[in-house]
Amino acid sequence: xxxxxxxxxxxxxxxxxxxxxxxxxxxEQVVRVALKASDIRSxxxxxxxxxxxxxCIDPMFNALVxxxxxxxxxxxxxxxxxxGWNVSPDGLVWTFYLRKGVxxxxxxxxxxxxxxxxxxxKAANKDTSGFAKDFDALGKVEVIDKYTVRxxxxxxxxxxxxxxxxxxxxxIVSKKAVEEMGLEKFKTNPIGTGPxxxxxxxxKQKLVEVRHxxxxxxxxxxxxxxxxxxxxxxxxEMAFRKGEIDICEGEREQAWVxxxxxxxGTVIDIFGPGETLTLHFNxxxxxxxxxxVRKALAYAISREELMDFLGKDVTEPLVSPIPTSYLGGTTExxxxxxxxxxxxxxxxxxxxxxxxTLKEVITEMSDYRRxxxxxxxxxxxxxxxxxxxVIAHSAYHGQIRKDxxxxxxxxxxxxxxxDPILRQFYHSKSIVLTPTAITNFSHYDKIDNLIExxxxxxxxxxxxxxxxxxxxxxxxxxxxxxxxxTKFVFARKDYxxxxxxxxxxxxxxxxxxxxxxxxxx
Amino acid sequence: xxxxxxxxxxxxxPTLWAVxxxxxxxxxxxxxxxxxxxxxxxxSEEQIRALEHQMGLDRPIMVQYVTFLxxxxxxxxxxxxxxxxxxVKEIAQALPYTIDLxxxxxxxGILMGVPIGIFTALRRNEMPDYFGRVGxxxxxxxxxxxxxxLLMYVFAVKLDLFPVIGGGDLRDWGSRLYHLVLPAFTLxxxxxxxxxxxxxxxxxxxxxxxxxxxxxxxxxxxRMVIYKHALRNALIPTTTVIGLYAGILMGGSVLTEIVYSRxxxxxxxxxxVKDRDYMTLQxxxxxxxxxxxxxxxxxxxxxxxxxxxxxxx
Numbered sequence: 102x103x104x105x106x107x108x109x110x111x112x113x114x115x116x117x118x119x120x121x122x123x124x125x126x127x128x129e130q131v132v133r134v135a136l137k138a139s140d141i142r143s144x145x146x147x148x149x150x151x152x153x154x155x156x157c158i159d160p161m162f163n164a165l166v167x168x169x170x171x172x173x174x175x176x177x178x179x180x181x182x183x184x185g186w187n188v189s190p191d192g193l194v195w196t197f198y199l200r201k202g203v204x205x206x207x208x209x210x211x212x213x214x215x216x217x218x219x220x221x222x223k224a225a226n227k228d229t230s231g232f233a234k235d236f237d238a239l240g241k242v243e244v245i246d247k248y249t250v251r252x253x254x255x256x257x258x259x260x261x262x263x264x265x266x267x268x269x270x271x272x273i274v275s276k277k278a279v280e281e282m283g284l285e286k287f288k289t290n291p292i293g294t295g296p297x298x299x300x301x302x303x304x305k306q307k308l309v310e311v312r313h314x315x316x317x318x319x320x321x322x323x324x325x326x327x328x329x330x331x332x333x334x335x336x337x338e339m340a341f342r343k344g345e346i347d348i349c350e351g352e353r354e355q356a357w358v359x360x361x362x363x364x365x366g367t368v369i370d371i372f373g374p375g376e377t378l379t380l381h382f383n384x385x386x387x388x389x390x391x392x393x394v395r396k397a398l399a400y401a402i403s404r405e406e407l408m409d410f411l412g413k414d415v416t417e418p419l420v421s422p423i424p425t426s427y428l429g430g431t432t433e434x435x436x437x438x439x440x441x442x443x444x445x446x447x448x449x450x451x452x453x454x455x456x457x458t459l460k461e462v463i464t465e466m467s468d469y470r471r472x473x474x475x476x477x478x479x480x481x482x483x484x485x486x487x488x489x490x491v492i493a494h495s496a497y498h499g500q501i502r503k504d505x506x507x508x509x510x511x512x513x514x515x516x517x518x519x520d521p522i523l524r525q526f527y528h529s530k531s532i533v534l535t536p537t538a539i540t541n542f543s544h545y546d547k548i549d550n551l552i553e554x555x556x557x558x559x560x561x562x563x564x565x566x567x568x569x570x571x572x573x574x575x576x577x578x579x580x581x582x583x584x585x586x587t588k589f590v591f592a593r594k595d596y597x598x599x600x601x602x603x604x605x606x607x608x609x610x611x612x613x614x615x616x617x618x619x620x621x622x
Numbered sequence: 623x624x625x626x627x628x629x630x631x632x633x634x635x636p637t638l639w640a641v642x643x644x645x646x647x648x649x650x651x652x653x654x655x656x657x658x659x660x661x662x663x664x665x666s667e668e669q670i671r672a673l674e675h676q677m678g679l680d681r682p683i684m685v686q687y688v689t690f691l692x693x694x695x696x697x698x699x700x701x702x703x704x705x706x707x708x709x710v711k712e713i714a715q716a717l718p719y720t721i722d723l724x725x726x727x728x729x730x731g732i733l734m735g736v737p738i739g740i741f742t743a744l745r746r747n748e749m750p751d752y753f754g755r756v757g758x759x760x761x762x763x764x765x766x767x768x769x770x771x772l773l774m775y776v777f778a779v780k781l782d783l784f785p786v787i788g789g790g791d792l793r794d795w796g797s798r799l800y801h802l803v804l805p806a807f808t809l810x811x812x813x814x815x816x817x818x819x820x821x822x823x824x825x826x827x828x829x830x831x832x833x834x835x836x837x838x839x840x841x842x843x844x845r846m847v848i849y850k851h852a853l854r855n856a857l858i859p860t861t862t863v864i865g866l867y868a869g870i871l872m873g874g875s876v877l878t879e880i881v882y883s884r885x886x887x888x889x890x891x892x893x894x895v896k897d898r899d900y901m902t903l904q905x906x907x908x909x910x911x912x913x914x915x916x917x918x919x920x921x922x923x924x925x926x927x928x929x930x931x932x933x934x935x
Contacts, residue, residue: 493896
């Protein structure tokens with residue numbers, strides 16, 4: 102009899118314990134984010150280039166200025182660590198006035214102009230930054246007083262504020278922390294001023310960030326953010342369905358959007374700027390050195406068919422190298438609307454009416470491979486056979502820089518003005534296999550003047566006109582064929598309030614901000 | 623016996639040297655390099671070259687090889703070319719998870735596979751044998767990731783009994799075990815299929831032997847006949863299979879690690895290949911090779927325990 106009472110008591114005790122712990126869980130202000138990644142590369146903001154890096158870096162750092170949360174319109178850039186600024190009449194000298202009382206994580210003290218100088222010089226140095234080239238025009242950074250810093254540029258920059266925003270080299274780090282830890286340790290233990298700071302890093306599993314109580318905009322509403330590295334789509338989906346994950350990177354496919362949209366309590370976030378998918382025709386390789394052949398390929402590709410294949414909700418057309426959502430994007434360019442007959446005529450004129458074969462390498466990553474398979478099929482219809490070798494993603498980036506492909510499919514997102522894309526993909530200094538190479542795969546060298554003039558132009562309308570002219574030239578010479586933009590897709594539990602309206606972000610993920618929170622039931 | 627162990631142990635040095643040498647040159651032949659992976663797709667050619675110089679990858683390959691061997695002899699495992707963290711630290715963090723998974727998968731495989739093998743052998747061409755054979759065929763044919771997702775869907779998502787993600791907290795045994803159940807069963811079920819088939823076929827060979835018939839004729843109980851006379855002799859090939867698969871399991875559990883988002887050496891190795899992280903890959907291969915070598919030695923030594931006629935000199 103006694104044993105029965107003890108058993109009943111123990112069961113009630115356990116039940117109450119479980120319920121109490123469950124109710125404690127319900128109040129927990131923790132967001133778990135699952136991203137398609139095997140690990141972080143670097144969370145030193147001057148080296149982070151992958152989506153997982155961006156996702157982890159953004160909540161830890163601030164910059165002098167920032168994009169409006171959830172909106173990357175360059176015209177809506179706001180003050181961040183700088184309260185205000187003024188510019189010299191020639192646009193070359195910028196003076197920034199810092200907020201007072203901004204604290205770094207983990208007792209690394211107050212932000213001063215010395216930290217800003219150190220951070221920008223670190224970003225501009227190729228030995229300490231992956232984005233040094235973006236800062237080529239930065240002449241010197243001077244500390245005027247504890248809260249004032251002056252930047253002098255050697256030449257006009259298309260968007261100084263864009264360079265200094267919360268993206269890539271614009272983030273401000275703690276000078277004291279870098280000097281104390283050394284750069285290598287800093288890469289996994291960075292110190293910033295953001296609402297969250299590194300707490301735990303488990304390689305190949307997760308990075309945990311905890312609240313930074315001294316954050317200058319106010320105490321962050323979440324206690325903790327966990328970034329899980331989950332390369333497998335099915336596992337992310339299962340974990341999300343079970344509720345172990347609150348925000349989950351999705352597949353950029355219509356079927357995924359439709360399926361996950363039906364899961365109760367799920368919000369699907371589809372946002373920009375998306376990544377541009379562009380085919381670069383290598384004019385140094387036969388037969389693509391003939392403009393008639395390049396035009397034939399352009400007319401043989403059906404953008405609409407590709408977008409149908411990838412999904413209507415997750416794509417939008419791209420008719421020019423620069424999307425219209427970027428400053429300087431235009432639609433007033435030769436369009437090359439799908440016309441198989443015209444394509445065949447061009448091939449005939451080039452003496453290739455029987456078609457030809459192109460040998461390509463392509464990455465195994467589905468964001469590249471699936472569209473390229475679709476292009477392969479479309480080109481087959483006009484007799485152009487594309488033989489594809491599927492290789493690892495890092496190998497693909499190595500091989501295309503060695504100029505092995507006659508056609509390069511490149512997927513990218515850049516700062517939303519025309520200059521970065523035009524400069525990196527169409528300036529002669531960026532031609533692959535040259536010492537200054539970046540990603541000019543088409544070997545195009547006819548718009549250097551337009552790019553340079555536009556970057557020096559002080560009037561926006563004139564600048565836009567120069568950029569538009571450059572884009573027309575690219576398409577008239579048919580050195581590239583813009584395919585479409587694929588947007589970013591995330592599934593989010595409806596109890597997670599991001600704290601802002603998500604339209605577009607350069608972090609490429611549902612970004613966690615200081616006012617992101619778990620809604621009470 | 624002692625001399626045999628010493629002799630075999632000494633062989634580990636040339637074996638590991640051969641393995642790391644092959645891996646060292648093979649990974650460098652494959653296109654792509656760690657600099658692009660580390661710097662990202664924004665990097666200019668100039669930055670890529672600078673990082674390659676910093677990593678020492680622009681030196682002649684033989685110089686790199688000799689430096690690598692010298693460092694290895696001094697116990698310096700170097701740093702990951704991608705994360706810049708010491709490889710030894712990364713391995714130390716992942717190794718416990720790999721050991722957990724391998725041991726648990728192996729133990730489950732043995733605990734389920736050997737009894738099933740014996741039972742189906744004793745019920746040859748009866749219903750339990752048919753079920754056992756079909757079951758083991760399914761187990762062998764089923765891809766690890768598919769079984770993992772299936773178990774995850776039923777036991778984690780639908781029944782809410784186990785977690786979907788992570789390997790648990792290394793300092794908390796309860797959490798580790800809780801996170802281990804589904805991944806261990808994923809591997810354990812597949813191992814069960816292999817072990818049960820091998821045990822069954824060995825038992826079928828042994829139970830028709832003269833000494834088994836003699837034991838029965840002498841009036842020895844059936845239990846004694848099976849467990850003492852038959853099973854002991856049937857275990858030699860089964861032990862070989864277990865020894866071989868334990869090594870394969872260590873490195874081959876990568877899909878289970880990916881599906882359950884667990885850290886582990888298998889996952890580390892695969893992503894090191896993808897990112898061309900030479901240092902990490904080389905060291906993980908060294909660990910795997912050493913583990914396989916030791917497991918094989920252990921298997922050989924077990925033979926003499928199972929069958930006293932086997933003697934090592």
